[in-house]
Amino acid sequence: MKVWATVVGFLILVIVLMLISTHIILGAADKIESELSGLYENVIKNDYKLANSNYLDIVKKWGKYKKGWAMLIEHQEIDKIDEELTKIKEYLLEQDRTLLLSEISLLKFYIRHVREMILLKIENIF
Amino acid sequence: MVITIFIRTLILYVLVVLVMRLMGKRQMGELQPFELVITIMISELAAVPMQNTGVPLINGIIPILTLLFLQTLITFGSLKSDFIKRLVCGSPTILIAKGRILEDALRKTQYSLNDLMEQLRIKGFFNIHDIEYAILETDGDISVIPKSQKRYVTPADLGIPTKYEGIPISVIVDGKIKEESLKYANLTLEQVLTEIKKRGVDNIQDVFFACIDPEGNWFVQKKEGKNK
Numbered sequence: 001m002k003v004w005a006t007v008v009g010f011l012i013l014v015i016v017l018m019l020i021s022t023h024i025i026l027g028a029a030d031k032i033e034s035e036l037s038g039l040y041e042n043v044i045k046n047d048y049k050l051a052n053s054n055y056l057d058i059v060k061k062w063g064k065y066k067k068g069w070a071m072l073i074e075h076q077e078i079d080k081i082d083e084e085l086t087k088i089k090e091y092l093l094e095q096d097r098t099l100l101l102s103e104i105s106l107l108k109f110y111i112r113h114v115r116e117m118i119l120l121k122i123e124n125i126f
Numbered sequence: 127m128v129i130t131i132f133i134r135t136l137i138l139y140v141l142v143v144l145v146m147r148l149m150g151k152r153q154m155g156e157l158q159p160f161e162l163v164i165t166i167m168i169s170e171l172a173a174v175p176m177q178n179t180g181v182p183l184i185n186g187i188i189p190i191l192t193l194l195f196l197q198t199l200i201t202f203g204s205l206k207s208d209f210i211k212r213l214v215c216g217s218p219t220i221l222i223a224k225g226r227i228l229e230d231a232l233r234k235t236q237y238s239l240n241d242l243m244e245q246l247r248i249k250g251f252f253n254i255h256d257i258e259y260a261i262l263e264t265d266g267d268i269s270v271i272p273k274s275q276k277r278y279v280t281p282a283d284l285g286i287p288t289k290y291e292g293i294p295i296s297v298i299v300d301g302k303i304k305e306e307s308l309k310y311a312n313l314t315l316e317q318v319l320t321e322i323k324k325r326g327v328d329n330i331q332d333v334f335f336a337c338i339d340p341e342g343n344w345f346v347q348k349k350e351g352k353n354k
Binding site: 007074 | 179180181182183184185188191192195198199202
């Protein structure tokens, strides 16, 4: 009886942890990705004022999500995202369209990569 | 950085000690193959997040808890089913039967004749003639059953009646009285004080070790430097 209680308790713990971590990562990734799409479109339209406001929103949101992510994913991934945000900030100041677009796409790729890593998939298991 | 590693080490150390305790006492002594695997894996899993602050702590905690879970499950399974026990732990192999070394068994277990002789010598058997059975246990140890004429003489062989022998109970350890032992031995604090005073010690704090055997004989040793 005690063993079965341990087995069930552990499985419940794993499922709850999985649901919480998926919720934290996916929820944040979706929001940042949609903000990044807005930023991308505004850069394409050469609307740097709006792009700047998009960037500030992303930084603000990322500041909030970062702490939760640090408990769940390797800190190297978080550092990469921080690095990209710093580059985007500089390119926005310089209004360098080409580099901005490439860095935004790269940041989107990193966010998507984290999202893919957290999902329960055959590729992730093997 | 230093304090982070310090705190992580504390957390993981407490977790590993807790997990090893939950795995049971067998984990500290003779290990079955699956227990050895789990022990090695746990030490490795704890070491990585301990020193690398880039790895989330949860990456170390979850696998350690998963191994504890698997160990509990396998132990439970092997207690309930002989098949699971044989599958996970293997089964003992007879290497010497009726005084004859079984070559096939040695070959199957990859146990050389030299290894066997060495183990027998370690067990105190220098002559193969003295051995009736030798069994290679699942934890790698060898059990030896000597021939009846070569085994140690027991009081039963000599027909000598023996008294019941219990175990001595530690009553005072390093100046501290063990309440549980008092209850177990049916003693009162006054009785203990009387006994130590008889041996020239006034305070319990001055006793290094005191115990009582089942026949009621006391052993009392003063702490060093407390001798008057």
